[in-house]
Structures are given as structure tokens and as C-alpha cells.
Amino acid sequence: DGPSFVTQCPIAPNHTYTYQLALGNQAGTFWYHSHLSTQYVDGIRGALVIYDPHDAQKHLYDVDNDDTVITLSDWYHTPALISTSTLSPVPDSGLINSAGRFSGGPAVQRTRINVFKNLRYRFRIVSLSAQGAFTFQIDNHTLTIIEDDGVPTVPYTVDAIQILAAQRYSVVVTANKPIANYCVLFFSSPRYMLIENMQGSALLRRLGVVPLAKITPTHGHSIVNGTDTYAPLTDPTPPGGSGPADVTFNFTFNPDPTSINASLINGTQYQPPTVPTLLKILSGASTDADFPLHDQTLVLPFNSTIEVNFIGGAGHPFHLHGHTFSVIQSAAGGPPNFINPPKRDVVSS
Numbered sequence: 536d537g538p539s540f541v542t543q544c545p546i547a548p549n550h551t552y553t554y555q556l557a558l559g560n561q562a563g564t565f566w567y568h569s570h571l572s573t574q575y576v577d578g579i580r581g582a583l584v585i586y587d588p589h590d591a592q593k594h595l596y597d598v599d600n601d602d603t604v605i606t607l608s609d610w611y612h613t614p615a616l617i618s619t620s621t622l623s624p625v626p627d628s629g630l631i632n633s634a635g636r637f638s639g640g641p642a643v644q645r646t647r648i649n650v651f652k653n654l655r656y657r658f659r660i661v662s663l664s665a666q667g668a669f670t671f672q673i674d675n676h677t678l679t680i681i682e683d684d685g686v687p688t689v690p691y692t693v694d695a696i697q698i699l700a701a702q703r704y705s706v707v708v709t710a711n712k713p714i715a716n717y718c719v720l721f722f723s724s725p726r727y728m729l730i731e732n733m734q735g736s737a738l739l740r741r742l743g744v745v746p747l748a749k750i751t752p753t754h755g756h757s758i759v760n761g762t763d764t765y766a767p768l769t770d771p772t773p774p775g776g777s778g779p780a781d782v783t784f785n786f787t788f789n790p791d792p793t794s795i796n797a798s799l800i801n802g803t804q805y806q807p808p809t810v811p812t813l814l815k816i817l818s819g820a821s822t823d824a825d826f827p828l829h830d831q832t833l834v835l836p837f838n839s840t841i842e843v844n845f846i847g848g849a850g851h852p853f854h855l856h857g858h859t860f861s862v863i864q865s866a867a868g869g870p871p872n873f874i875n876p877p878k879r880d881v882v883s884s
């Protein structure tokens with residue numbers, strides 16, 4: 536875990552750094568990426584899966600290997616940092632496992648995922664995207680969620696998944712439909728739609744580009760972040776139960792009126808510190824006042840329950856490194872769930 540200027544300085548050009556991670560009992564679907572500026576958008580990103588030989592859900596699937604990891608990413612044809620001269624530039628194309636097409640572009644080989652009839656596949660879907668939310672679906676197949684962001688869940692079956700930047704899902708898909716090609720696709724808008732093939736064990740090739748108009752997004756139950764409640768498999772109760780948290784933060788998000796490329800949290804724009812935050816702490820910093828305002832550093836008491844409220848929303852994913860949280864209430868309505876809310880590390884704010 537190394538956000539640049541927080542845990543350490545970034546890796547200098549022509550140098551290397553070896554991360555050593557103590558995994559403990561951790562398992563599940565994660566990803567790695569550069570955390571400096573827009574670097575990851577240009578390719579320094581990939582899936583990172585920790586397999587568990589004693590997975591409590593092993594009986595739910597037959598296949599779980601390199602071929603069942605599905606990465607979704609957006610892709611700019613000019614370096615992303617240059618693209619950011621406009622606000623939220625629309626990506627040029629989208630990729631599934633690093634392959635994709637764009638209108639007017641070459642007919643590159645789409646990613647193919649071969650499945651054999653009647654086997655159950657654990658697909659690990661990882662959004663490596665820079666922007667926005669995608670809807671992911673496999674034509675004519677349901678998706679049974681068994682993991683979100685490294686947290687095993689009680690199985691929950693949907694037709695499509697809304698997946699935000701940095702989110703991960705494991706879904707079980709049973710190849711129980713007639714032998715054929717099925718489209719695996721994700722999309723965020725009609726302008727930005729892509730199609731991939733999922734092939735049956737007997738190859739019935741679908742030649743050429745499938746016209747976009749022929750692809751109908753699933754109208755069945757599509758999971759929506761925050762409003763769907765599927766329970767964690769173990770320890771479903773949120774920290775602190777229904778009691779008050781030890782510390783509560785209210786975060787508001789606003790665009791910076793002085794810059795089209797900046798946003799503010801509680802009225803302040805984050806700026807990377809010149810001395811890494813962790814180094815400052817190791818050197819004795821221990822309260823909020825030890826950090827400049829634009830560091831956005833909040834010192835928390837150890838072993839305490841923290842409540843974070845997003846006021847007004849940012850329409851943007853919010854994530855924590857190294858911690859999961861319970862999503863007890865959504866702005867979309869409904870009472871708080873203090874019994875078995877979803878637990879994950881990325882949520883829509």
C-alpha cells in the first residue's frame with residue numbers, strides 16, 4: 536500500500552521498489568496500480584488476486600483461475616494527463632482484459648473467455664477504470680455475487696452489476712445455456728459501449744462486429760451501489776453496532792470554483808505533502824494540527840469506531856486503503872441497516 540507522498544515518496548525514474556506485504560488471513564480480489572497522478576490510467580494497473588486454498592465458498596464454483604479474472608478499464612489514446620486539460624474527458628475506448636475496439640478503429644481480437652457446459656465459473660471482475668460507473672453483464676446469464684472488494688458475501692443473484700472505479704466483485708456464472716457465443720459487456724453510456732465474446736465449448740463463431748444497436752442492456756435486476764443489501768458472509772454487524780460512533784466525520788464535496796480540474800473536500804483541495812505523511816508521523820506528528828490543512832490528514836484514535844457521512848454526495852467513488860467499511864445507509868433512501876449491511880472498501884459517495 537503506497538499512495539505517493541502519504542506512505543512514501545514515489546519511485547524515481549529508473550529505480551525499482553519491492554513491496555513486501557504481510558497478508559495474514561487476507562484473501563480475495565484486489566488490484567495494484569500507480570497512485571501518482573494519472574499514471575495508472577495509462578497502464579500501470581492490473582488485477583491482484585489472493586487465492587484461499589480453504590475458501591469457505593469453494594463448493595459454489597468449479598473454475599477459478601487466471602482465465603476467469605476479468606478486468607474492465609477505460610483507455611485514452613493520448614496520455615491521460617494531457618487529456619485532463621478538459622474536465623472529465625470521455626475515454627476513447629474501453630477494454631476487457633486489455634483488449635477492445637473503438638468506432639473507426641481496427642478490428643482487434645476481442646478477449647475470449649471459453650467456458651465448458653455445466654461448469655460453474657468464479658469470475659473475478661475488477662474495475663481498473665479512471666472514471667465513472669460501468670454496468671457489467673453477460674447476455675442471458677445471471678451473476679451470483681459471492682465477494683465484493685475482498686469480502687465474501689452471502690450469495691446474491693443479479694442480472695447485471697454496477698461497478699465503480701476500483702471496485703471488485705466475484706460472481707459465479709453457470710454455463711448452463713445452449714452452446715453459443717454470448718456477449719460479455721460493460722458500458723457507461725451509448726457513446727462508450729463495448730462488446731466482448733464469451734464462447735461456448737463448441738465454437739459457434741460470431742463473425743464481424745456485432746452492431747451496437749443489436750445489444751440490449753439487461754433490464755432485469757441490476758445491482759445498484761448502496762441500495763442493494765447483500766450481507767457479508769461472516770461478521771455482518773457493522774463496527775459499533777447501532778450505537779454512536781467514537782468519531783464522526785461529515786464530508787462535503789464541491790468542484791473548485793477557481794480550477795476546472797480540482798475538487799474540494801470540506802472546502803479544501805488536497806495537495807500532496809512535501810514530506811510523506813508517514814515519515815512525519817514517525818518523526819512525532821500526532822495531531823491534526825501537526826499537518827497543514829491541504830494535507831487533509833485526520834488523526835484517529837486507535838481501535839475506535841469511525842462514522843463517515845457524505846453530505847450531498849460527490850457522484851464519485853470513495854475508497855479506503857487497508858480497511859473495509861460497512862455501508863449502513865444510502866442516500867437513495869431506506870433506514871440504516873445495523874444488522875448485515877454490505878461491507879467493502881469502495882463505495883459511491
Ligand SMILES: [Cu+2]
Nearest residue numbers: 538570854856
Ligand atoms: Cu487510493
